[in-house]
Amino acid sequence: MSTTPLKIITSIILLVLSLTACNSPAAISGTLAGLEKENTKIYLIQPETLQQVAASYLGKVIDSAIVNADGSFEFQNLPTTKEPVLLELAVQPTNKAGNYLNSDNPNKANYMPIVWQSGESFLITARFNEFQKTFTIENPSDLNSALLAVRDIKAKAYQTYLADKHWNVEDGDELMAKEHATLQYKSALMEFADSTPYLLPALVALRWVSPENDYERVPEFLVNQCAKWKEKEADHPWVKQLCKKSEPTNLPVLIGDKFPDIQFPLLSKDTVYIKDVLGKKLTIIDLWASWCAPCRLENRKVLVPLYNEYHDQGLQIVAYALESDEAAWKAAATRDGADGWLQSSDLQGDDAPFLKKIRVRTIPANFILDSNGVVIAKNLHGQDLMNLVKGSFEK
Structure with a gap:
């Protein structure tokens, strides 16, 4: 049985496309040092709402990769979107779910946010036990440079105000000292969010101010962030969510308000x-x-x-x-x-x-x-x- 020239040409084209796909660089790849065990997994997480950013167990796992014996890993399953999208990479040192995020201590945090756009390729390096602290991207974009900057601001503020501090919260003076130190730590992140020209890094900083999503002590910060981004990116769904959260009925009485005549x-x-x-x-x-x-x-x-x-x-x-x-x-x-x-x-x-x-x-x-x-x-x-x-x- 003979094969027509058209079928031969089609087969060659398909073969070339297949080989090209196999040899194309992964959209996100990198190397993880200091592995504690074989077959460690690294996960790619997509927060679908503002509240899910930097929040444990809430983001959607869209891909996972086995870290090879030499520490290398790669992802191919990326969102198909023309707009910049915030993703989170996370390694799991225990048998936690893929979208478990440890935000208690920046020195030990197991995840790092990144901003990705279709067509980009990322080459990442980090240490397993200090993933967020040591996370780097080769030739980062301006958006990712801003994320790395706020990561460093958070780490420095934590080291200055909270690291190795042990307060006796049953002692009134020590409890107030703890609250003051916590506010100083948060203030460094709030200053970044107020000054950066980039929405997604600002919102990461906002969520790092309170991963618990509790802004009772800093409600004016939410109001200011809403005003800033509503003017610049009013149609972004996360800006709408931010402004919903910063409505007066959701916040304590603000500085500048007349106190209710109760x-x-x-x-x-x-x-x-x-x-x-x-x-x-x-x-x-x-x-x-x-x-x-x-x-x-x-x-x-x-x-x-x-x-x-x-x-x-x-x-x-x-x-x-x-x-x-x-x-x-x-x-x-x-x-x-x-x-x-x-x-x-x-x-x-x-x-x-x-x-x-x-x-x-x-x-x-x-x-x-x-x-x-x-x-x-x-x-x-x-x-x-x-x-x-x-x-x-x-x-």
């Missing part, structure tokens, strides 16, 4: 509205509880001295206690000397309606208001709070 039930059994008890100069709305160690220290070391020195000059303090036991509340206020200022509670513990109205879940917390009831600062404690109050009265 009615307070006082320890004295009277009720007052905020607008009727504002200080002539400043008002501190203080959220505390008898069982909150740092709150009790703040009462004695900060609020009592400030109140004694500046109340007659126009400082007001209105405290709201997360209490369910009136006797315990009254005893704590008396013992701390905090019964000199207005004390309020609905005696519903953590289910307090006041907290729901101002959308706060964590104490100690405070809002500092000007004479018109506008929030000029919040969540300042210790020396920071004392400096603000003294500066307001002594300038």
Whole structure:
């Protein structure tokens, strides 16, 4: 049986295409050093929503590769998209799922975000046990250079503020020191997000600020990020998700907002509205509880001295206690000397309606208001709070 010339030509073309495909470089490939065992896998993960970025078990695994004995690996199964897409590469040191991401310690983080576009080829190197810390890309794009930069910023901030620190959280001073150090760490990432011209690296920094997706202590950061990217890339689905999360009904009262004129039930059994008890100069709305160690220290070391020195000059303090036991509340206020200022509670513990109205879940917390009831600062404690109050009265 003879073969027609057309069939021969077709077979040759198919063979050439097959050989070309087999010899073409992988879209993402690299070498992993320091392997602990054979047949280690590396995974390619695609976050499908903003919340899935840098979040464990949420991103979609789109490919995996066995790391060869010489440490080499390669991926071929990449998304078909013309737009830049954020992906995450992750190695699994244990029998964890492919999309497990360790964000607790940058020195040991097992994943690294990258931005990939169709037609690009990546050559990657990293060490197995320090994957994020040692991750490099040969000739990275501007977007990936920005991701490597924020990775370095995060690592440096962690080393400066959090590494090898051991706080006794039952001690009020140490708990507040831990919160302050954590805020300093987050501030480095927030500064990057505010300054970078690149959306996806900014959103990675935003998610690294809180992999737990809790921005209660830094809601103004979310609002600023929404405003920035809504102006530049309003149609990006992750920008829309960011702006949804930063809506006022989802966040605590913000700096610059007028504090809600809420009615307070006082320890004295009277009720007052905020607008009727504002200080002539400043008002501190203080959220505390008898069982909150740092709150009790703040009462004695900060609020009592400030109140004694500046109340007659126009400082007001209105405290709201997360209490369910009136006797315990009254005893704590008396013992701390905090019964000199207005004390309020609905005696519903953590289910307090006041907290729901101002959308706060964590104490100690405070809002500092000007004479018109506008929030000029919040969540300042210790020396920071004392400096603000003294500066307001002594300038």
